[in-house]
Amino acid sequence: MPERGLLVSAPGKVILHGEHAVVHGKAALAVALGLRTFLRLRHGGGGRLCVCLPGVGVRREWDVAELRVLRDRIAADFDESKSPSVEQLDVLKEFAGIAADASAPDSLAVLAFLYMCLAISAKYGDVPSVDIAVWSELPTGAGLGSSAAYAVCLAAALLHACRAISCPLKDGEATARWTEEEMTLINSWAFQGERVIHGNPSGVDNAVGTWGGALRYQSGKITSLKRVPTLRILLTNTKVPRSTKVLVAGVKEKIVKFPAIMNPVLDSIDAISQECQSVLEAMPTNPSPEYYPVLEELFDINQHHLNVIGVGHPSLDRLCRVTASHGLHSKLTGAGGGGCGITLLPPDATPLAVEAAKRDLCACGFECWETDIGAPGVTLHSSSSLNAEVLHALAES
Numbered sequence: 001m002p003e004r005g006l007l008v009s010a011p012g013k014v015i016l017h018g019e020h021a022v023v024h025g026k027a028a029l030a031v032a033l034g035l036r037t038f039l040r041l042r043h044g045g046g047g048r049l050c051v052c053l054p055g056v057g058v059r060r061e062w063d064v065a066e067l068r069v070l071r072d073r074i075a076a077d078f079d080e081s082k083s084p085s086v087e088q089l090d091v092l093k094e095f096a097g098i099a100a101d102a103s104a105p106d107s108l109a110v111l112a113f114l115y116m117c118l119a120i121s122a123k124y125g126d127v128p129s130v131d132i133a134v135w136s137e138l139p140t141g142a143g144l145g146s147s148a149a150y151a152v153c154l155a156a157a158l159l160h161a162c163r164a165i166s167c168p169l170k171d172g173e174a175t176a177r178w179t180e181e182e183m184t185l186i187n188s189w190a191f192q193g194e195r196v197i198h199g200n201p202s203g204v205d206n207a208v209g210t211w212g213g214a215l216r217y218q219s220g221k222i223t224s225l226k227r228v229p230t231l232r233i234l235l236t237n238t239k240v241p242r243s244t245k246v247l248v249a250g251v252k253e254k255i256v257k258f259p260a261i262m263n264p265v266l267d268s269i270d271a272i273s274q275e276c277q278s279v280l281e282a283m284p285t286n287p288s289p290e291y292y293p294v295l296e297e298l299f300d301i302n303q304h305h306l307n308v309i310g311v312g313h314p315s316l317d318r319l320c321r322v323t324a325s326h327g328l329h330s331k332l333t334g335a336g337g338g339g340c341g342i343t344l345l346p347p348d349a350t351p352l353a354v355e356a357a358k359r360d361l362c363a364c365g366f367e368c369w370e371t372d373i374g375a376p377g378v379t380l381h382s383s384s385s386l387n388a389e390v391l392h393a394l395a396e397s
């Protein structure tokens with residue numbers, strides 16, 4: 001398997017509570033989504049490194065010898081515990097022909113790729129001569145953690161290509177996972193990729209992409225939530241584009257400007273995450289409707305808080321109003337400013353009400369769908385375990 005190549009996937013995520021507050025040391029509750037990013041790595045030869053990212057319209061190819069020289073110019077302090085420096089990123093931008101202030105999806109994707117590739121190869125091996133394609137079921141830049149799923153897949157593939165982690169997939173097996181220790185390494189390098197894309201990420205998204213399931217995340221501490229009930233959640237994409245990096249920076253500015261006003265809001269969001277966790281842990285696996293009013297009220301309060309810290313958007317207000325008119329409660333998820341919202345579907349919501357809400361959301365130009373939560377984290381696949389659509393998308397790349 002290793003010499004033939006590698007197929008790896010990582011899930012997106014939904015943050016139930018704690019987005020933004022988690023960047024400032026508060027807790028977040030997040031679950032892995034049943035929508036994934038897939039990466040195919042093929043061993044090349046010919047001394048070229050090729051990357052194809054159809055989701056952001058990128059097809060680039062470099063000479064491995066040239067990348068070695070570039071790496072040696074900036075390699076002095078590559079480490080998974082150190083943030084990428086401004087100087088390192090400036091050198092990479094110049095090399096890749098990316099403008100100094102570029103924040104377009106393709107530029108950030110190429111920059112994260114180059115940084116991770118050179119940093120990992122500086123630490124563990126040589127710049128690999130490989131052909132990498134990444135394709136995703138996740139919408140890009142919509143709050144579902146596409147950046148983290150991309151970074152987790154890259155970290156796993158590049159660490160594998162540099163022989164820093166094993167290949168746990170045995171002949172005849174459909175899927176396999178890495179050991180805890182290997183996943184810790186994947187997670188820490190994925191965090192570096194997130195740093196390139198987001199500027200100042202909390203690490204919650206790459207943790208969910210790596211470990212999967214449902215977890216509480218606070219200041220780097222990951223606690224898996226063991227008994228999470230089967231919640232039904234409707235996801236709605238307002239399709240309003242936004243950048244996590246810009247939104248995270250905006251919240252920071254507000255906190256610096258009005259600390260006495262903003263810090264209590266972050267404390268309150270923290271208390272909401274705590275309260276939500278207690279309710280989830282008290283609920284049986286198949287909960288009866290009586291638990292839902294509290295979860296619904298927590299959604300409403302947090303949505304107001306997120307507006308206060310400046311990450312709301314008229315499209316998200318509209319989403320909340322539309323679902324409220326059908327008795328359903330929603331909040332934004334992820335960085336906000338557009339992107340996705342989540343709506344809780346309690347067991348006593350009638351199919352008629354849910355269908356009517358979906359219809360009205362679609363009439364606003366939004367896209368909505370129900371998806372599984374609690375999906376597995378980073379996974380290695382045999383090609384026979386992937387469906388035809390994924391294989392086709394990766395083969396076309």
Ligand SMILES: Nc1ncnc2c1ncn2[C@@H]1O[C@H](COP(=O)(O)OP(=O)(O)O)[C@@H](O)[C@H]1O
Nearest residue numbers: 055105108109136141142143144145146147244
């Ligand atoms: N499939 C992908 N291929 C390449 N880059 C991707 C992919 N998915 C996400 N990205 C990178 O992540 C960025 C989006 O990250 P972000 O603004 O954090 O939104 P989110 O993580 O909510 O989707 C994109 O601009 C792009 O650089």
Ligand SMILES: C[C@@](O)(CCOP(=O)(O)O)CC(=O)O
Nearest residue numbers: 019020143145201202334335
């Ligand atoms: C806003 C934040 O809490 C989540 C961002 O998620 P996304 O990139 O919008 O999927 C930032 C972070 O935790 O790094």
Ligand SMILES: [Mg+2]
Nearest residue numbers: 145147148244
């Ligand atoms: Mg992101």
